[in-house]
Structure formats: C-alpha cells, structure tokens
Amino acid sequence: MAPFRGTFDHTLDAKSRLTVPARYRATLASGVVLAIPSDMRPCVGLWRVEDYDSHTTAALARYPALSGERSELQRFLFGNSQETELDAAGRVMIPGFLGEHASLSKEVFVVGAGDRLELWNRDAWREHQPTLRSNVVESTERVDRAA
Numbered sequence: 166m167a168p169f170r171g172t173f174d175h176t177l178d179a180k181s182r183l184t185v186p187a188r189y190r191a192t193l194a195s196g197v198v199l200a201i202p203s204d205m206r207p208c209v210g211l212w213r214v215e216d217y218d219s220h221t222t223a224a225l226a227r228y229p230a231l232s233g234e235r236s237e238l239q240r241f242l243f244g245n246s247q248e249t250e251l252d253a254a255g256r257v258m259i260p261g262f263l264g265e266h267a268s269l270s271k272e273v274f275v276v277g278a279g280d281r282l283e284l285w286n287r288d289a290w291r292e293h294q295p296t297l298r299s300n301v302v303e304s305t306e307r308v309d310r311a312a
Contacts, residue, residue, distance in 0.1 A: 172276050175274070183256060185256065186282075193251055198212045200263070201241075202281075207268060208289070211283070269286055
C-alpha cells in the first residue's frame with residue numbers, strides 16, 4: 166500500500182461525519198480504525214483495520230503476557246479506538262470521545278502520516294507547525310550524528 170500523503174482542508178458535517186479524501190476511499194473501503202495516537206497529540210488517527218491491528222500486535226508483543234504494563238497498553242489501544250466503515254458517500258463518523266480528544270470542530274485538516282491519516286482541528290494543526298518543524302530538525306541532526 167502506498168503511504169498516506171498530503172494535507173487536505175475538510176469540514177465535519179452537523180453529524181460529526183468527515184468525507185474522506187477521494188483518493189483514499191478505495192484503500193479504506195474495507196473498514197477503518199479511528200484512534201487516539203500513542204504520542205497523545207491532539208488529533209485522531211485513521212488507519213486501515215489491518216494496519217492498526219499490526220501496529221497494536223507489534224506494540225503488545227514487547228511485553229510479557231501477564232504484565233501490568235501490557236494490560237495498561239491494551240486498555241489504551243483498544244479502549245481509545247473505534248472500528249467503523251465508510252458510508253456510501255465516503256464519509257466516516259467521528260465518535261464523540263475522539264472528537265473531544267482532538268477538539269475537532271467544523272474545520273478540519275486531514276494530514277497524511279504514512280501508515281495513517283490524522284484528523285486535526287485546523288487551528289491546532291497550524292499551532293503545531295513550529296513544534297513539528299523543530300522536532301524534525303532535532304531528529305535529523307541526531308540521525309546525522311549517529312551515522
């Protein structure tokens with residue numbers, strides 16, 4: 166699967182439905198998982214079901230089966246996610262608890278993030294840009310020093 170790329174200016178309708186960018190509807194036709202991302206940024210992640218399942222399986226495999234940390238991670242990953250499907254118009258309903266986490270309002274940016282799309286409140290995305298750019302500079306400098 167090709168990575169999710171780009172930033173798209175969208176709106177939520179009165180029923181908290183988001184129209185998925187047309188270029189990704191076929192990729193997401195078999196269902197999606199909406200979830201709070203593990204970095205706790207104020208957005209909603211939108212994954213293909215199989216990608217989210219792979220993500221959670223890999224994360225949980227690092228812990229012993231009876232670990233309390235594993236139980237907490239399971240609660241977070243599964244309790245803060247919702248599986249759903251696109252409707253006939255290519256829309257997805259954003260559950261209230263996820264919309265609240267991301268402070269989603271009518272104006273939303275849909276941001277490609279490789280293995281997922283992220284749904285951001287438009288103002289929050291704009292406010293996050295300086296931090297994002299700074300973090301990228303710091304990360305690439307660390308990689309350069311390690312090489």
